[in-house]
Amino acid sequence: MALSMRPFHANHANYEDRQDDPLSKVLQPPPDESPDERARREQQQREATRVSLEIDEGIQEARKMYERRKKAVKILLLGQAESGKSTTLKNFQLAFTPAHFRNERLAWRTIIQLNLIRSLKTLLEIIQDEMESPTWTPPPPPPIPLSEKARGKLPAGAPVPTSSPANGGGKKAATRSIRFSTQPPNDAPLTDVHRRARLRLLPLLSIEGEMTRQLFPELAAGLNPLPDVSLGTSTPPSLPGVKEVCVRAGNGWKTVLASLQAQGEKGKGKGNQNGPIDELTTSLSGCKDDMIALWEDQAVRAVLRRRSVRLQDMPGFFLNDIARVASLQYEPSDDDIVRARLRTLGVEEHRFTMETGAAGSEWYIYDVGGSRSNRPHWIPYFDDVQAIIFLAPLAFNLMLEEDSRVNRLEDSISLWREICGNKLLEGATLILFFNKMDILQATLASGIRVQKYVPSYAEQPNDVLHVVKYFRDKFRGYHKRLSPKPRPFYCHETSVVDTRATAVILVGVKEGILRAHLQSVNVI
Structure with missing residues (x-):
């Protein structure tokens, strides 16, 4: 007995699948759809398609941006308030993006x-x-000029007041x-x-x-x-x-x-x-x-x-x-722009496209507000930075503005220890700036002794050379002892309001950061 076979049609199968698909049933137009309703439905479909394409493009752009940021160099600027973070940032702009820096001259x-x-x-x-x-007490008023008649009535030997040259004798009045x-x-x-x-x-x-x-x-x-x-x-x-003058981030x-x-x-x-x-x-x-x-x-x-x-x-x-x-x-x-003071509150991201050196490369520099209350919150967001520039002015005789009981230098050392020992930041290169060296020199020249504020300094010479060596050794010791894994120690003496000297330092810092970054992404 011969079996009769009905030919299989793919379109027929797809049609049956669509008939059984609940979503297709929902999307099918109603059988009694009017022309106006159909036009509105098709317009809604076109709009939905447009929005969907925009979302897809946004996802693609976000993916490209993510890949670009992965290749970019990311630097974190750290230090207490008034340590010079924003000034260091302006020095970066001046040294590596001079055209952009000078476009903002009028704003400053x-x-x-x-x-x-x-x-x-x-x-x-x-x-x-x-x-x-x-x-x-206010000084005594100037003497009043006397007439010849009044002079004659003075006792013998009494001093004779004279008129002031500015307004004496009723002559020319004093100018402004x-x-x-x-x-x-x-x-x-x-x-x-x-x-x-x-x-x-x-x-x-x-x-x-x-x-x-x-x-x-x-x-x-x-x-x-x-x-x-x-x-x-x-x-x-x-x-x-x-x-x-304070501004919020941005x-x-x-x-x-x-x-x-x-x-x-x-x-x-x-x-x-x-x-x-x-x-x-x-x-x-x-x-x-x-x-x-x-x-x-x-x-x-x-x-x-x-x-x-x-x-x-x-x-x-x-x-x-x-x-x-x-x-x-x-x-x-x-x-002038580098010396200008504008305090930043919060975390600020600055994106640079290098105009000099490795032209075209992207750098992100994050300026974190220096207030002590901000510190516990930002560390988890910067675990991918390649370098941390830590600014520590050697202000051994000054106190924090937000807490007058805390010595500025002690606070810097405390923050440095926290950064060195944090495992989330173990991959970052730490670069220490002993900033405001000009103020340290003036402080020591005025006769203020380090031993009075730092008893462990003892009787060492009270000059810049010995003071810097003492604190460099102290910071290096914490860096070596607390770092989760070995990493190099870099320390520079800076006065970031000196743009020329700072530019030389930053060129070396930039090359070192870039070299370490290229090694981390297996380029070299």
Whole structure:
């Protein structure tokens, strides 16, 4: 008996499969679908297809970015607040991406002007505090010139007052130019002239406050305000607290600043007020002579010495450059930008495409906020960095701003030990920067002895060579003892505000990091 075979058709099988597939049944159009409903359904399908393609493209782009980041060099900048992390970052930009660095020159002009006013504000507060102290007494008024008739009534042998050359005899009135102390520094008192100069400069503080509120809107809104930063016990208790220019991580402040600059340019075209940035520049220029006279005055310098205040050692110091920074035509130099102080809160990622050396290679540098409260949270996110640049100023005589009970150098050593012993960071090369060597030299030259703050230093010579060797050996010992596996120890003495010397160091650091990175990815 012959069997009749029905031919098998693939399309027929697929059709039956689709008939049995619940999803296909759901997706099938209803049998009574109208033309309008069909058009809407097809439009929705096209939109869904477009979104799906976008998601696929995003996944592909993310995969490419991940592969690119795997090949990139990643560096972590670490150190306590005011150790010089942001300044080191700017030195990297200047040395290896100079075109990008100089494109931001105009943005930094406003920050430098704000730095100048902050230093001036500190100076004015010291002058006010000095004049309000119980020991201050105003100097006697100048002698009043006497007429010939009055002279005849003086007792025999009495001294005869003479008129002041500035306004004697009713002649030419005194000009507005400031004439401050000419007495020896130890004897020169603050006078009413200083008080009047201070009053003339106070409007600058209002302009600075308004500018800061526009640059950092969270201050004006009162929402999650940036913390005040006091100078702590790194300066004498007689020095009033001062707020720093602080920004949250990211470049939002540059966007706001660009908007304010655009407003100023628009105002110029209409002949109106040129905006807050031009107002700041114009006001500084108008107060330039008063600022220079006050800063160079011998009586003011005597007060600073008596209170052991060294404004020149504080970040963002531009009082020695008033004539240049307060001019209408001021344009920041590379050194000015590197010296500018802008405190960063939080973790900030900076991506570089090298313009020099290994041109085209990508580097990521992470600037971690130096506050002690931030430290426990960031380590797990940086286990893939190739190098850690650790900045440790040898500030053996200063205390932390956020905790006046903790010595700065002790805190640096504590953080260094934590980094050396962390297993998540065992693959990273540790590069130690003994930063702010210029301040260390000035501290030792002033006669401050290391032994007073570090008893274990004992009777060793109190000079830079021996002090640096002592602390280098201490940091090297912790590095060798605590590292989970052997790794080389690198230590450099730096003053990162010295751009030329730092550039030489960074070139060597970059080559070493790049060589280690290429070895890690089996390129060499």
